[in-house]
Amino acid sequence: MKAPHTCSSEKMNPQTLLLILLLLPAARAFQFTRMAQYVDSHQEEYVEALRDWVAIESDSSNVLKRPDLHHMMEVVAQKLRLMGGTVELVDIGEQELPNGQILALPKVVTAQFGNDTSKHTVCVYGHVDVQPAKLEDGWNTDPYNLTEINGHLYGRGASDNKAPVLAWIHAVGAYQALHMDLPVNVKFVIEGMEETGSNGLDAMILAQRNTFFSDVDYIIISDCGWLSRRPALTYGTRGNCYFFAEVEGPKQDLHSGVYGGSVIEPMTDLIGILDSLISPSGKIQIPGIREAVAPLTDEEWKMYQDIEFDLENYKNKTGVSQLMYDNKVDLLAHMWRYPTVSIHGIEGAFSDPGTKTVIPAKVTGKFSIRQVPNMDPAVVKTQVTDYLHSVFGKRKSPNKLKVSMVIGAKPWLANTQHPLYEAGKAAVNKVFNVDPDLIREGGTIPIARTFQDVTGKSIIMIPIGGFDDGLHSQNEKMSRYNYIEGTKLFIAYLNEVSQIKKTSV
Numbered sequence: 001m002k003a004p005h006t007c008s009s010e011k012m013n014p015q016t017l018l019l020i021l022l023l024l025p026a027a028r029a030f031q032f033t034r035m036a037q038y039v040d041s042h043q044e045e046y047v048e049a050l051r052d053w054v055a056i057e058s059d060s061s062n063v064l065k066r067p068d069l070h071h072m073m074e075v076v077a078q079k080l081r082l083m084g085g086t087v088e089l090v091d092i093g094e095q096e097l098p099n100g101q102i103l104a105l106p107k108v109v110t111a112q113f114g115n116d117t118s119k120h121t122v123c124v125y126g127h128v129d130v131q132p133a134k135l136e137d138g139w140n141t142d143p144y145n146l147t148e149i150n151g152h153l154y155g156r157g158a159s160d161n162k163a164p165v166l167a168w169i170h171a172v173g174a175y176q177a178l179h180m181d182l183p184v185n186v187k188f189v190i191e192g193m194e195e196t197g198s199n200g201l202d203a204m205i206l207a208q209r210n211t212f213f214s215d216v217d218y219i220i221i222s223d224c225g226w227l228s229r230r231p232a233l234t235y236g237t238r239g240n241c242y243f244f245a246e247v248e249g250p251k252q253d254l255h256s257g258v259y260g261g262s263v264i265e266p267m268t269d270l271i272g273i274l275d276s277l278i279s280p281s282g283k284i285q286i287p288g289i290r291e292a293v294a295p296l297t298d299e300e301w302k303m304y305q306d307i308e309f310d311l312e313n314y315k316n317k318t319g320v321s322q323l324m325y326d327n328k329v330d331l332l333a334h335m336w337r338y339p340t341v342s343i344h345g346i347e348g349a350f351s352d353p354g355t356k357t358v359i360p361a362k363v364t365g366k367f368s369i370r371q372v373p374n375m376d377p378a379v380v381k382t383q384v385t386d387y388l389h390s391v392f393g394k395r396k397s398p399n400k401l402k403v404s405m406v407i408g409a410k411p412w413l414a415n416t417q418h419p420l421y422e423a424g425k426a427a428v429n430k431v432f433n434v435d436p437d438l439i440r441e442g443g444t445i446p447i448a449r450t451f452q453d454v455t456g457k458s459i460i461m462i463p464i465g466g467f468d469d470g471l472h473s474q475n476e477k478m479s480r481y482n483y484i485e486g487t488k489l490f491i492a493y494l495n496e497v498s499q500i501k502k503t504s505v
């Protein structure tokens with residue numbers, strides 16, 4: 001925007017002066033344009049930084065890669081140190097492997113830029129460990145050699161979560177490079193065990209609740225993706241309760257030709273009880289679960305209605321001929337805000353190619369129930385255990401059933417009216433010129449709930465990953481567009497957050 005023209009020979013009238021004062025905030029817009037140009041002109045450097053990070057095989061699930069993971073954390077710390085941040089590598093202890101081996105956990109990197117008490121302080125959470133990847137798994141390119149094809153940057157961890165972490169670092173770097181004051185203090189918490197359950201992080205957050213986190217106003221997570229080509233803000237994630245149902249019968253595996261017909265088979269019992277969990281039309285049959293779920297409000301229905309989402313596209317992407325629901329609102333609601341049961345596998349069952357006439361002696365069914373407000377994992381545990389035992393009891397089987405819950409992660413939900421989200425909408429508008437979709441994530445990001453419960457701070461999730469990035473899958477990628485525009489989004493967001501009134505938390 002241009003300043004109003006005033007002729008030097010005449011005195012400025014009060015209206016003109018008022019107009020100038022009203023237009024002063026436009027200076028920010030100008031600054032943003034400068035910053036956006038800076039980002040554009042440094043994009044090759046940003047891509048190279050991502051290439052360097054992707055090249056480090058920081059696979060947290062493979063113990064043989066642990067030295068690479070330690071190295072990854074050092075690289076992150078060093079990058080932040082070189083930018084003048086106050087950086088710490090926090091020791092979070094060790095992990096014991098099932099074989100008894102003790103292994104050091106990768107340190108958590110914390111960093112701080114700015115400590116002006118008159119400003120808000122945001123804390124950006126991210127992770128730099130990755131899922132396993134091998135060329136033989138079906139990658140078209142070497143997963144650890146970032147390869148650009150048609151504007152897409154292919155590499156393991158590119159989208160989950162290395163590029164978003166780098167984009168936040170570049171955002172801070174751009175303010176520094178242009179000698180612009182950071183509008184808020186920025187802290188970082190970067191971990192290296194996210195893909196295997198964030199071992200040690202909960203304890204670290206708890207331990208630093210009154211130190212590192214004490215002056216943090218808001219927590220920002222960018223570890224998810226958009227739903228379509230339209231930018232999005234994420235305001236909820238589902239939790240997860242993961243169960244093992246073990247049915248044990250004969251003392252060893254038996255031959256069906258010899259013993260078939262004479263014994264009550266554990267696998268038949270297991271299939272029977274697993275089948276009682278959910279109906280073919282997706283209705284959870286465990287008493288009490290559906291009753292606990294927060295009802296769908298009219299506002300929610302309206303929000304889902306406005307979201308950009310193509311059912312046909314989704315069908316093609318998943319490769320199914322029919323979805324559980326044939327309208328957008330029902331489908332999105334069941335992906336995000338209703339619980340579901342998924343049966344994952346049966347340990348002890350015969351699963352090799354070919355035929356084997358075995359009666360397995362002991363089988364363990366594995367299933368999980370995605371958690372939504374207002375479900376409580378502790379209650380769900382009792383509901384599931386009681387229900388399975390009652391169904392099993394009706395079978396009058398001599399076999400033994402043991403039900404255990406091995407994961408109990410709570411859901412997370414934010415208030416989309418919170419100023420943090422208003423700031424997010426404004427930043428998306430500034431960079432992309434559209435309103436963001438307000439979406440939820442069907443998966444679980446347990447750390448969001450931990451941050452909320454332990455620190456009591458408000459959280460926002462601002463994704464920059466694309467809807468088709470293939471996280472955890474072959475040919476994971478991050479688009480150059482999302483990476484670069486995402487960096488601008490973070491720059492704009494820091495500025496928007498600085499304008500939140502100090503009283504709102």
Ligand SMILES: [Zn+2]
Nearest residue numbers: 160161194223
């Ligand atoms: Zn991730």
